[in-house]
Amino acid sequence: MLFTSYNFILFLVVLFIIYYLIPKKYQWMLLLLGSFVFYSYSGWDNVAYITVTILATYFVSLKIGQLYEQQDSYIKENKGSLAREDRKKYKAKINAKQKKYLLLCLLFDLGILAVLKYTNFVISNINSIGNLFKATEISFLDIALPMGISFYTFQSVGYLVDVYRGKYAPEKNLGKFALFVSFFPQLVQGPISRFDDLGEQLYAGHSFDYKNVSFGIQRILWGFFKKLVIADRILVGVNTITQNPETYQGIYVFLGMIFYAVQLYADFTGGIDITIGIAQVFGIELKENFQRPFFSKSIVEYWRRWHITMGTWFRDYVFYPVSISSPMLKLSKFSRKHLGEKLGKKVPVYLSTIIVWSATGIWHGASWNFIVWGLLNCLVIIVSQEFEPLYAKFHSKFNVRHNFFFRLFQVARTFLLMCSIRILDCYRNVGISFKMYFSMFTNWNFGEIFNGGLLGLGLKKSDYIVLIFGIIIMTVFSLIQRKGSVREQLTEKSDVLQYAVGIALFVSIITFGAYGIGYDSNQFIYNQF
Amino acid sequence: MTTGKRIAKLAIAALITIVILIFLQNLLMPKYMSEILEGALISEYYSEDIKDHDVIFIGDCEVYENFSPITLWKEYGITSFIRGSAQQLIWHSYYLLEDTLKYEKPDVVVFNVLSMMYDEPQNEAYNRMALDGMPLSLSKLKSIKASMVEEEKFITYIFPILRYHSRWDELSGEDFKYMFKKDKITHNGYLMRVDVKPVTTIPRARKLPNYELSDICYDYLKKMTALCKENDIELVLIKAPSIYPHWYDEWDEQIEDYASENGLLYINFLKYTDEIGIDFQTDTYDAGLHLNLSGAEKLTKYFGKLLSDEFNLADRRDDEQLSKVWIEKEAFYIDIMEKQYAELEELGYIKAFNSKKNEE
Numbered sequence: 001m002l003f004t005s006y007n008f009i010l011f012l013v014v015l016f017i018i019y020y021l022i023p024k025k026y027q028w029m030l031l032l033l034g035s036f037v038f039y040s041y042s043g044w045d046n047v048a049y050i051t052v053t054i055l056a057t058y059f060v061s062l063k064i065g066q067l068y069e070q071q072d073s074y075i076k077e078n079k080g081s082l083a084r085e086d087r088k089k090y091k092a093k094i095n096a097k098q099k100k101y102l103l104l105c106l107l108f109d110l111g112i113l114a115v116l117k118y119t120n121f122v123i124s125n126i127n128s129i130g131n132l133f134k135a136t137e138i139s140f141l142d143i144a145l146p147m148g149i150s151f152y153t154f155q156s157v158g159y160l161v162d163v164y165r166g167k168y169a170p171e172k173n174l175g176k177f178a179l180f181v182s183f184f185p186q187l188v189q190g191p192i193s194r195f196d197d198l199g200e201q202l203y204a205g206h207s208f209d210y211k212n213v214s215f216g217i218q219r220i221l222w223g224f225f226k227k228l229v230i231a232d233r234i235l236v237g238v239n240t241i242t243q244n245p246e247t248y249q250g251i252y253v254f255l256g257m258i259f260y261a262v263q264l265y266a267d268f269t270g271g272i273d274i275t276i277g278i279a280q281v282f283g284i285e286l287k288e289n290f291q292r293p294f295f296s297k298s299i300v301e302y303w304r305r306w307h308i309t310m311g312t313w314f315r316d317y318v319f320y321p322v323s324i325s326s327p328m329l330k331l332s333k334f335s336r337k338h339l340g341e342k343l344g345k346k347v348p349v350y351l352s353t354i355i356v357w358s359a360t361g362i363w364h365g366a367s368w369n370f371i372v373w374g375l376l377n378c379l380v381i382i383v384s385q386e387f388e389p390l391y392a393k394f395h396s397k398f399n400v401r402h403n404f405f406f407r408l409f410q411v412a413r414t415f416l417l418m419c420s421i422r423i424l425d426c427y428r429n430v431g432i433s434f435k436m437y438f439s440m441f442t443n444w445n446f447g448e449i450f451n452g453g454l455l456g457l458g459l460k461k462s463d464y465i466v467l468i469f470g471i472i473i474m475t476v477f478s479l480i481q482r483k484g485s486v487r488e489q490l491t492e493k494s495d496v497l498q499y500a501v502g503i504a505l506f507v508s509i510i511t512f513g514a515y516g517i518g519y520d521s522n523q524f525i526y527n528q529f
Numbered sequence: 530m531t532t533g534k535r536i537a538k539l540a541i542a543a544l545i546t547i548v549i550l551i552f553l554q555n556l557l558m559p560k561y562m563s564e565i566l567e568g569a570l571i572s573e574y575y576s577e578d579i580k581d582h583d584v585i586f587i588g589d590c591e592v593y594e595n596f597s598p599i600t601l602w603k604e605y606g607i608t609s610f611i612r613g614s615a616q617q618l619i620w621h622s623y624y625l626l627e628d629t630l631k632y633e634k635p636d637v638v639v640f641n642v643l644s645m646m647y648d649e650p651q652n653e654a655y656n657r658m659a660l661d662g663m664p665l666s667l668s669k670l671k672s673i674k675a676s677m678v679e680e681e682k683f684i685t686y687i688f689p690i691l692r693y694h695s696r697w698d699e700l701s702g703e704d705f706k707y708m709f710k711k712d713k714i715t716h717n718g719y720l721m722r723v724d725v726k727p728v729t730t731i732p733r734a735r736k737l738p739n740y741e742l743s744d745i746c747y748d749y750l751k752k753m754t755a756l757c758k759e760n761d762i763e764l765v766l767i768k769a770p771s772i773y774p775h776w777y778d779e780w781d782e783q784i785e786d787y788a789s790e791n792g793l794l795y796i797n798f799l800k801y802t803d804e805i806g807i808d809f810q811t812d813t814y815d816a817g818l819h820l821n822l823s824g825a826e827k828l829t830k831y832f833g834k835l836l837s838d839e840f841n842l843a844d845r846r847d848d849e850q851l852s853k854v855w856i857e858k859e860a861f862y863i864d865i866m867e868k869q870y871a872e873l874e875e876l877g878y879i880k881a882f883n884s885k886k887n888e889e
Binding site for chain 1: 535538541542545546549550553557653680681682684685690691692694695697698
């Protein structure tokens with residue numbers, strides 16, 4: 001059930017009405033039921049996968065929690081008689097047990113993800129190598145990737161690690177825990193929530209709150225506008241260019257890069273707007289996942305503002321644990337000894353960064369494109385960190401840091417750099433991606449786009465008009481957003497203006513949305529992750 | 530802000546939104562006034578002031594192109610209306626009849642059986658022509674449900690703007706002109722054409738793997754028969770004298786059997802073309818698929834006599850109120866006929882049916 005389908009809208013309306021009609025103590029049960037009904041539309045086998053992940057994580061986290069309780073009561077009972085050393089020993093013993101459970105469950109949860117998502121990727125690589133030796137090809141597995149598996153797996157893993165770290169006690173109610181993992185608005189494409197942010201909100205009852213509901217609906221409408229009016233309209237142009245690399249090179253690749261940036265932004269942030277809006281309608285506040293990323297002045301800043309919950313997830317559950325793992329500490333010691341203090345310090349940090357970005361890349365998709373995409377991001381980040389002293393020197397000589405045009409240059413540079421890296425999302429393999437990228441510098445066909453080329457991309461004049469207006473509106477909203485929530489700012493304006501904006505948004509979606517017969521029914525891009 | 534005030538403001542905003550959407554919907558829906566006239570057929574019935582017809586024709590193009598209610602009136606004083614649209618399938622016909630019977634009870638319903646050959650929804654464009662013109666009713670809802678092809682969504686029939694929203698970039702003057710009121714296109718459902726395209730070759734009928742008419746079509750035919758019986762209406766089954774698509778003997782036998790089992794009159798006009806006087810060199814405008822005005826008038830005269838004799842339909846030309854209405858209809862009929870002949874003479878084709886030539 002796509003967010004943009006009529007069935008989903010009907011489902012949402014029915015759920016909303018029942019939610020505020022039933023006693024508050026049953027609201028979380030309704031959300032759980034709704035989440036499973038929603039998920040069952042993607043297939044019963046998918047329900048089985050998510051259920052298995054829920055059950056495994058639930059029981060293991062419960063066991064880890066019990067071990068904490070056991071430890072606490074043992075220490076309490078033997079408070080007077082237990083020496084500090086014995087207490088430490090006992091804790092280490094408990095921790096070793098907990099670690100075993102943790103690793104077992106991580107292996108299980110991530111194993112499901114790995115098998116479903118990466119088996120065919122591994123097979124295709126084995127086949128490629130096998131082809132060199134004329135070996136028989138291994139058949140691909142006929143498995144479809146369950147919707148949102150990367151998101152619910154990561155959310156479960158985050159929860160499990162937090163319980164292991166003693167950040168909070170495990171949730172004892174299976175139903176409540178199942179709701180945390182399967183809460184339907186965020187199941188499709190995130191944001192990746194933390195239990196201490198979301199849990200209580202899900203389980204506490206919510207009274208109908210006019211502001212929450214109206215703000216939620218406004219956010220949903222804004223998401224629909226971005227998705228249907230912009231993302232799904234420009235998609236045709238992106239597909240035409242990227243699926244026909246022999247025909248569309250040079251300036252078209254540049255256009256494709258820009259189109260894809262617009263599509264991805266409108267699609268993903270639109271989806272997240274819908275998600276956060278839906279949650280808000282139910283009185284639940286989800287974490288923001290974007291903070292005007294295209295206004296970033298550096299790639300590091302961009303990654304702090306794009307898909308924020310994924311970035312923080314990788315930081316907390318991959319980067320930090322890897323950085324302080326014993327092999328990494330040993331490496332740090334070794335490198336400092338042999339490479340000197342300055343360089344030696346950097347080796348483990350950069351190695352952890354490479355590991356994180358490789359993982360981020362492979363998380364985005366089971367292909368070499370995404371691995372190279374991750375490593376390129378990593379390379380740019382490391383290089384820019386290395387150039388930091390150079391930048392500092394530059395800024396000390398030329399006082400342009402606060403100059404508008406210099407900042408604009410930084411924003412444009414970051415945008416184009418990210419577009420360039422993102423080209424790996426667009427083409428079917430790494431080789432073609434690079435070939436197309438370099439065609440921008442070798443194939444000077446700029447004039448073609450004004451000789452009918454633009455209208456040969458599957459987009460009509462009217463499409464371009466809608467897109468230009470849509471992008472302007474999106475940009476203006478982002479600019480207004482710098483002063484705080486657009487919706488909050490709107491409430492300070494007259495009622496007439498508030499309603500006019502709402503009506504205009506709704507009517508624009510209905511009229512200019514790229515939906516229905518004649519348009520492909522498009523999934524959100526991040527559904528596939 | 531008090532709750533009352535808030536509700537009032539929301540209600541006003543909702544009302545304004547609805548008005549805007551209704552306006553846009555009327556603007557964006559295809560008008561079918563100068564091109565693809567077939568799309569305008571179904572709705573015309575509902576704008577008739579007097580819905581009092583002796584005969585209702587139900588079916589596809591083989592009725593709305595082949596029978597002329599004006600001729601039926603002029604020759605026999607029989608009032609009739611054709612409730613047909615392009616490739617109207619049997620479930621469309623059934624629910625359209627069900628809907629029609631809410632407005633009137635004719636003496637005779639004539640159903641053309643060609644659609645018995647289709648046992649599943651065919652295409653969206655024809656569904657739209659058959660359904661968009663119907664006002665919202667239970668019959669319409671049931672018809673939508675029975676008709677939709679896979680890519681269609683039920684809700685888009687209830688709120689057609691969800692289907693036609695993307696027409697905003699192809700709006701023409703016609704869309705603004707006919708937003709709220711349309712011109713009459715047909716003559717009580719008859720879509721007139723006076724041009725001629727003689728039959729040169731008759732395509733050979735291809736062999737079918739199975740000649741059995743399907744159960745689903747029989748179900749609707751049975752429902753139609755029952756509906757007519759319930760309402761004390763004579764149901765007449767016909768096969769219009771269109772020589773293509775091919776009407777197989779095997780199908781004909783099955784319909785004959787059904788008619789005799791149910792005590793219905795079934796006439797396959799293909800067997801009586803000589804008797805009717807149809808000349809496929811002069812009486813068809815598309816090489817035998819449909820009759821032109823000349824052919825339609827010949828067929829109607831023949832069938833009108835049969836209807837009068839068989840069902841004792843009274844000659845109502847003495848009814849002053851009716852005569853007044855039908856005189857106007859006749860005048861419109863003659864006017865369109867003359868216009869078409871004039872265009873044919875001047876351009877060699879009829880504008881309304883040659884949109885591509887108009888563009889050239």
